[in-house]
Amino acid sequence: MDIQSKCVQAGYEPKNGEPRVLPLYQSTTYVYDTPEQLANLFNLSEAGHIYTRISNPTVCAFEDKMNALEGGVGALACASGLAAETLAVLNVCNAGDNIVSLSTVYGGTYNLFNVTLRKYGINTTFIEPTATKEDILSLIDDNTKILYCETIANPSMHIVDFDMMSSIAKEKGILLFVDNTLATPLVCKPIEYGANIVIYSTSKYIDGHASCIGGMIIDGGNFDFAGNPRYPEFNKPDESYHGLVYTNCAPASFVTKARVQMMRDLGCCMSPFNAYLTNIGAETLHLRMAKHGENAMACAEMLEAHPNVEWVKFNGLESDDNYNKARKYFREGYNSGMIAFGVKGGLAEANTFMSSLKLAKIVTHIADARTSVIHPATTTHRQLSGEQLIACGITENLVRLSVGIECSADIIRDLERALDNIN
Ligand SMILES: *Cc1c(COP(=O)(O)O)cnc(C)c1O
Numbered sequence: 001m002d003i004q005s006k007c008v009q010a011g012y013e014p015k016n017g018e019p020r021v022l023p024l025y026q027s028t029t030y031v032y033d034t035p036e037q038l039a040n041l042f043n044l045s046e047a048g049h050i051y052t053r054i055s056n057p058t059v060c061a062f063e064d065k066m067n068a069l070e071g072g073v074g075a076l077a078c079a080s081g082l083a084a085e086t087l088a089v090l091n092v093c094n095a096g097d098n099i100v101s102l103s104t105v106y107g108g109t110y111n112l113f114n115v116t117l118r119k120y121g122i123n124t125t126f127i128e129p130t131a132t133k134e135d136i137l138s139l140i141d142d143n144t145k146i147l148y149c150e151t152i153a154n155p156s157m158h159i160v161d162f163d164m165m166s167s168i169a170k171e172k173g174i175l176l177f178v179d180n181t182l183a184t185p186l187v188c189k190p191i192e193y194g195a196n197i198v199i200y201s202t203s204k205y206i207d208g209h210a211s212c213i214g215g216m217i218i219d220g221g222n223f224d225f226a227g228n229p230r231y232p233e234f235n236k237p238d239e240s241y242h243g244l245v246y247t248n249c250a251p252a253s254f255v256t257k258a259r260v261q262m263m264r265d266l267g268c269c270m271s272p273f274n275a276y277l278t279n280i281g282a283e284t285l286h287l288r289m290a291k292h293g294e295n296a297m298a299c300a301e302m303l304e305a306h307p308n309v310e311w312v313k314f315n316g317l318e319s320d321d322n323y324n325k326a327r328k329y330f331r332e333g334y335n336s337g338m339i340a341f342g343v344k345g346g347l348a349e350a351n352t353f354m355s356s357l358k359l360a361k362i363v364t365h366i367a368d369a370r371t372s373v374i375h376p377a378t379t380t381h382r383q384l385s386g387e388q389l390i391a392c393g394i395t396e397n398l399v400r401l402s403v404g405i406e407c408s409a410d411i412i413r414d415l416e417r418a419l420d421n422i423n
Contacts, residue, residue, distance in 0.1 A: 063076060
């Protein structure tokens with residue numbers, strides 16, 4: 001099936017007489033006839049649901065859809081994007097281990113890595129998007145477990161150089177994690193470019209309606225843990241899971257450990273109701289992403305020509321320094337709906353512009369059907385210092401615009417009127 005049909009149908013195939021639409025299994029637990037049968041499930045010798053913290057039929061159908069869209073070998077849904085990141089990191093990092101991450105990552109990710117994980121002895125070295133292969137290689141030591149980046153950085157709009165990152169990860173035998181939230185599998189499929197683990201905040205385009213917080217981990221199944229001394233926990237029996245050796249679950253070693261060990265212990269699972277709603281949202285992902293990209297292109301062209309705009313960052317514009325990477329890694333004709341631009345002037349002008357908008361609303365969210373704006377320096381990235389803001393590519397006049405799927409002429413009229421209001 002083409003990816004467009006997978007959006008609509010993957011993950012749930014009803015049998016004779018069963019509901020056409022994926023049912024909502026709002027149940028914590030499951031019934032078995034004999035204790036032996038339940039024991040087999042705990043042994044992983046038989047497949048089935050035990051308890052909704054570990055798995056649930058509605059959640060699994062949504063996981064299977066995301067896995068099919070990304071081309072992985074298994075997926076695990078989490079309560080939020082940050083829960084997915086935390087669980088995926090803790091699946092391979094212990095105290096004393098470290099992560100090498102692009103500095104342009106989402107503000108919440110930056111804080112998780114820079115503050116909270118450090119308290120537990122997991123350190124992160126941040127690299128600038130301009131770092132060369134040699135720079136990055138020199139930062140990787142024996143305790144580095146993860147090379148971390150985003151396909152499209154939020155809000156700097158930097159696109160990752162997949163070829164460089166995956167060659168570093170392969171050379172060193174370490175995992176490459178890619179947060180693909182702003183691209184979605186319609187725009188880019190990181191596993192095809194060497195990502196081992198794909199992370200999502202499904203709260204954004206995947207849901208698309210701003211109704212559910214959620215996250216997803218997708219296992220590319222393309223990393224060989226067997227005999228790799230960097231990841232001993234995959235190669236020796238897990239005493240907390242009666243001697244299970246995760247390399248025996250290959251190619252889905254990573255996601256199996258994440259589910260049966262980490263999700264069991266951390267409990268940050270996605271609720272069945274959120275999986276049910278997000279799955280319905282994902283059924284139109286292909287239509288929405290086409291429209292988001294088309295509308296964003298029209299808005300970016302208008303912004304680039306407007307006298308009250310200092311600069312525009314949108315990888316669909318030929319003038320954008322990420323344009324070539326976008327054309328290399330992105331699906332033909334597709335772009336995300338995210339634009340960052342600088343209002344001519346500073347904070348005051350950015351505020352006047354945003355307060356003058358009518359159709360576009362000021363919200364702490366991005367990537368849903370409705371056009372929205374936010375001022376990262378004073379909101380999502382407020383906790384960062386001046387230096388950290390520069391490292392993330394955030395200036396005082398930067399406005400992050402999430403272009404929705406309304407009629408593009410209406411969005412453009414709203415933006416133009418608000419920009420004209422500055423003078
Ligand atoms: C929003 C976002 C997250 C965090 O996801 P939540 O679902 O809000 O926890 C992570 N990465 C990126 C790129 C995001 O945009």
